[in-house]
Amino acid sequence: MAEMTANLERSHEEHLREQHLMLDPKPRGEMNAMVMEAMHTTSWKFWVVAVILGAIVLVGLFGSWGYMIAEGLGVAGVNRPSYWGIFLVNTVFWIGISHAGTFISAILRVFKAEFRRPFTRAAELMTTFGLVQAGFSIFMHMGRVWLAYWLFPYPNQRQLWPNFHSPLSWDLLAITTYLLASTMYLFLPLIPDLAMARDRSEGWRKNIYKVLALGFRGTEGEWTHLRNAMNIFAFAIIPVMFSVHTIVSWDFAAATRPGWNSTIFGPYFVVGALHSGMGAVIMVLAVVRGTMKNMKYFIRPEHFDAIGKLMLIISMTWAYFFFNDYIVQWYGGDKWTKTLLHWHEAGPLGWMWFLMLIVNVAIPWLVLWNKKWRSTPWIVFVVGLLINVGMYIERYIIVPISLTINRQPFTWRLYQPGIEIPLSIGTLAFFILLYMLASKFVPLVPVWEVEEGQMAHSVKKFGRETVVTVSELE
Amino acid sequence: MADTVSLLAVFPDLEPAANAIDKLRSLGLSDGQMNVISGIPITEAMLGRPRQWTNVPRLALGGAAGGFLVGLFLIFTPILYFVPVGGQPQIPGPPSVVVLFELTMLGLLISTFLGVFLDSTFPSYRPMEYVPEISDGKIAVLFHCPQGKQEKFTKAMHALGAEKVEVAEAQQL
Numbered sequence: 001m002a003e004m005t006a007n008l009e010r011s012h013e014e015h016l017r018e019q020h021l022m023l024d025p026k027p028r029g030e031m032n033a034m035v036m037e038a039m040h041t042t043s044w045k046f047w048v049v050a051v052i053l054g055a056i057v058l059v060g061l062f063g064s065w066g067y068m069i070a071e072g073l074g075v076a077g078v079n080r081p082s083y084w085g086i087f088l089v090n091t092v093f094w095i096g097i098s099h100a101g102t103f104i105s106a107i108l109r110v111f112k113a114e115f116r117r118p119f120t121r122a123a124e125l126m127t128t129f130g131l132v133q134a135g136f137s138i139f140m141h142m143g144r145v146w147l148a149y150w151l152f153p154y155p156n157q158r159q160l161w162p163n164f165h166s167p168l169s170w171d172l173l174a175i176t177t178y179l180l181a182s183t184m185y186l187f188l189p190l191i192p193d194l195a196m197a198r199d200r201s202e203g204w205r206k207n208i209y210k211v212l213a214l215g216f217r218g219t220e221g222e223w224t225h226l227r228n229a230m231n232i233f234a235f236a237i238i239p240v241m242f243s244v245h246t247i248v249s250w251d252f253a254a255a256t257r258p259g260w261n262s263t264i265f266g267p268y269f270v271v272g273a274l275h276s277g278m279g280a281v282i283m284v285l286a287v288v289r290g291t292m293k294n295m296k297y298f299i300r301p302e303h304f305d306a307i308g309k310l311m312l313i314i315s316m317t318w319a320y321f322f323f324n325d326y327i328v329q330w331y332g333g334d335k336w337t338k339t340l341l342h343w344h345e346a347g348p349l350g351w352m353w354f355l356m357l358i359v360n361v362a363i364p365w366l367v368l369w370n371k372k373w374r375s376t377p378w379i380v381f382v383v384g385l386l387i388n389v390g391m392y393i394e395r396y397i398i399v400p401i402s403l404t405i406n407r408q409p410f411t412w413r414l415y416q417p418g419i420e421i422p423l424s425i426g427t428l429a430f431f432i433l434l435y436m437l438a439s440k441f442v443p444l445v446p447v448w449e450v451e452e453g454q455m456a457h458s459v460k461k462f463g464r465e466t467v468v469t470v471s472e473l474e
Numbered sequence: 475m476a477d478t479v480s481l482l483a484v485f486p487d488l489e490p491a492a493n494a495i496d497k498l499r500s501l502g503l504s505d506g507q508m509n510v511i512s513g514i515p516i517t518e519a520m521l522g523r524p525r526q527w528t529n530v531p532r533l534a535l536g537g538a539a540g541g542f543l544v545g546l547f548l549i550f551t552p553i554l555y556f557v558p559v560g561g562q563p564q565i566p567g568p569p570s571v572v573v574l575f576e577l578t579m580l581g582l583l584i585s586t587f588l589g590v591f592l593d594s595t596f597p598s599y600r601p602m603e604y605v606p607e608i609s610d611g612k613i614a615v616l617f618h619c620p621q622g623k624q625e626k627f628t629k630a631m632h633a634l635g636a637e638k639v640e641v642a643e644a645q646q647l
Contacts, residue, residue, distance in 0.1 A: 223512070
């Protein structure tokens with residue numbers, strides 16, 4: 001009997017170790033080798049996909065953009081009354097995607113959520129590359145991009161007096177701050193892993209890592225400075241993240257247009273950003289786990305389960321804000337707002353409105369409540385993809401569809417995108433291509449953070465139960 | 475330092491490294507004569523070492539103050555070219571809060587980042603005492619012992635579980 005109980009306990013402990021990366025430690029050298037092998041092992045399929053994406057970027061992004069520059073903004077579908085089209089939908093969408101990195105890395109770090117450890121970098125990379133696409137989209141929207149410097153607020157002989165109090169200046173400041181902050185926040189915890197890669201590389205790779213690792217050795221002083229800086233970043237970048245999408249929402253809400261002039265747009269946009277961002281993170285993790293060598297050790301069903309729970313909560317929060325925004329406008333009874341709401345639901349693109357609610361709310365609620373489903377990579381990949389489709393549609397409804405209805409019915413005209421479509425596909429391809437290439441140069445798993453977490457975790461017996469415990473090491 | 479020799483003792487784990495530090499103290503070395511190099515952050519308390527000084531929080535505060543001042547400058551620029559607009563204040567309050575917030579945070583984050591560079595003297599590409607095993611999870615204790623006592627210190631480190639003890643030579647990383 002005693003032997004049977006001991007066996008049961010042992011098998012439960014083994015089960016816990018299988019489930020939790022933090023309880024299944026490997027020697028650091030082995031984990032380093034696994035991450036390096038994942039970076040260095042590249043199949044022919046990778047290059048085929050990279051070449052296809054590269055061609056799409058060349059033709060769809062740079063080719064179409066060049067054509068638009070040569071021919072003028074007339075080749076795009078933006079026109080009266082929808083002066084803001086897909087370019088701004090893309091801007092809002094990509095800024096939204098960029099929120100996931102900070103959310104996972106900073107908020108989960110502050111709250112010491114241990115499951116974050118193996119995929120913080122994968123999420124942070126999304127932030128930086130997402131913001132690059134958002135920047136591209138803003139410049140596309142400008143049309144005459146070679147005159148972009150006119151936007152920079154400095155007193156000049158053209159008597160364009162800069163107004164730093166304008167919401168567009170807020171945008172410039174917020175997006176620039178967030179891009180710089182998230183890039184620095186990506187780089188700081190990367191330094192020890194770059195040093196690890198330096199110690200294990202040869203030739204040109206070693207030279208690159210040597211430069212990027214800055215001479216890091218891991219002395220007490222270096223770790224102290226790094227840890228302090230990462231703590232400051234983790235706390236300070238959270239309000240910056242909130243401010244970015246809030247300010248983006250004010251670009252709309254500060255106008256007195258029907259459908260836009262809403263006091264709840266700030267938090268509604270932030271939650272929407274987290275919704276699409278988390279969906280994108282789970283997609284990236286499913287692809288990384290499925291395609292890169294050794295990643296099944298680092299990214300496990302427990303991680304999909306944890307992110308799945310967050311996605312479910314965020315989906316509920318998004319639904320709450322959506323309904324809050326909707327019912328106040330609906331109850332207000334303003335003639336043009338009611339016309340716009342009717343147009344959203346029963347206009348020629350009414351199917352989008354219903355699809356948005358199905359994929360943003362109904363599907364996550366139906367799927368993510370189930371632990372088995374939300375721990376299955378391909379299922380959560382599909383849910384993440386659908387959420388991103390839904391959130392893209394949400395922005396499409398807010399920007400060009402809402403602009404169709406205004407207080408001057410003689411101007412009403414349905415927006416028909418033109419060159420925006422290949423440009424959008426091009427930015428998506430560019431994001432994926434950048435990520436793929438980065439995965440071959442940047443250690444996607446912060447090995448030192450994983451090792452630190454594994455040191456802090458252990459199993460302990462409480463009565464007859466074997467449970468996971470975490471020690472506070474910092 | 476001509477009368478001392480630098481040794482690097484590599485330990486497989488935290489416990490023997492902490493014991494080694496105690497031993498080095500008992501052999502007459504001060505905390506300033508030793509340093510610990512590791513592949514993960516190990517707190518001073520774990521090793522029984524004195525608290526490390528860092529200027530990063532102070533630099534961050536300084537940067538935040540600098541960013542705030544730049545923000546103040548920007549929001550008061552309309553005074554330089556006042557364009558009167560009916561019903562609108564010259565320096566509106568709420569939009570100024572946004573500008574001040576963003577620039578304060580930008581100053582804080584940039585100075586925090588640069589603070590790591592300044593305090594750690596990054597980038598530094600000169601030769602340094604290091605062994606690549608450190609990033610494989612080993613913990614190295616780098617210390618300066620008096621000339622002629624090298625053997626005694628080496629033996630003491632081996633007795634505490636050091637995998638290797640060698641004269642620390644600066645090498646190109």
